[in-house]
Amino acid sequence: VDNYDVVVIGGGPGGLSSSLKAYQNNKKVLLIEREDKLGGILKQCIHNGFGLITFKEQLSGPEYVERYIDEIKKSNIKTLLSTFVLDIKKVKNGFLIIFSNSKGISKVLADNIIFATGCRERSAKQVFIQGDRCSGVLTAGLSQYYVNILGEKMGKEVVVLGSGDIGLIMARRLSLEGSHVKAAYEIKDSPSGLNRNIKQCLEDFNIPLYLSMTVTKTFGKDKLEAIEVAKVDKNMQVIEGTREIIPCDCLILSVGLIPENELISKLGVEMSKKTSGPVVDGQMMTSIPHIYASGNCLHVNDLVDYVSEASVIAGDNASKEIKEIEYKNITIDEHLAYCVPQRINIKTSNSKTIMYLRSRCKMDKAELKILDSSNSEIYKKNLMFVNPAETIRLEVNLDNIKDDIHITLNEKE
């Protein structure tokens, strides 16, 4: 059985960055991807807006990943495409990775594993839309694949459910492809996507966005004919008397992404309820030493630049010796939805700890503080604007912490 220093699972932007970093650290690296091409979800994202932080340029998704794929091609990183990781077992001298491809079922040994498996889309049944399984109801990412990769046409009369970025981008894309996008409906009382996407994808195309409304039913046996929409109250319950039928032949669902973590949770890695990804420390290491995670399987990222950044951290640390481990936890107040990492290993250097946080609500001006166990301030940052759709990124020196730390976020007068 072949033995690798680092095996990376998933060849999206996360896996590409991790593999390259481990390779630059002179490690023997294997990159496994289940599709027949590297690039992950970015292969189908032909709009621009990628790489503003990393390359200070507006790139399309394929252009962004191409830069990493070119480096991979020049390296000695072994890449297995059309190869699906089925199972991983902890063995005496590392981890046994079992995968399947055209050659059958094979195994390799790994000293370290980096999970970069991305996420999948929530479907109609997961958001309780009643109706038959008629054609014309599909997730935003899938419709993006049909239009951008396969060159297929979607419906003539389209409705979008959810105001997440992928749904907004597809509203614009389908308008440009000649569909009539009638409206977008959002169950929450504020949009979920980035402000720039609300402006550029809906407002610029005269597509109305209805807040505090949802789709409750689909009509049509073989092909979608109409949907039922309704207003919801503060608890997101349908307000009777507000139901309305909208004729359409295509419903695009942009109702959330779920980190893909079946393999990692099967290994017994501690998972976070807040992110649906593994709990990690500042080195992106999970609760099982030598197992790392990064990218969208760790938490759903808004910007690919942060995926690449965190994946470099994972790749770097997966190629280093692990010193001792002593964890201190990071807790957050009620205004924050989550913080990645969730804990700090104080036995290692934390002079440049990168943290990714999400707020629960919008704030015009806010103050973020990191406090030690005696409530003394370790770090403070003033934020001009806070939006749940946008990651708050911090770079903090946590070398001197001795105990758990707490993060607060408060609106400023």
Ligand SMILES: Cc1cc2nc3c(=O)[nH]c(=O)nc-3n(C[C@H](O)[C@H](O)[C@H](O)COP(=O)(O)OP(=O)(O)OC[C@H]3O[C@@H](n4cnc5c(N)ncnc54)[C@H](O)[C@@H]3O)c2cc1C
């Ligand atoms: C539709 C869409 C639009 C976006 N638009 C923007 C934008 O405009 N700007 C921006 O900065 N960001 C954008 N993002 C966000 C950004 O692209 C993602 O955060 C990023 O692509 C995530 O990278 P990843 O490597 O974690 O996951 P992915 O790109 O999903 O890659 C994961 C890879 O793992 C593979 N895999 C999973 N399980 C296995 C297994 N068992 N065996 C082998 N391989 C496996 C998958 O096939 C996949 O290739 C967008 C995301 C989406 C979905």
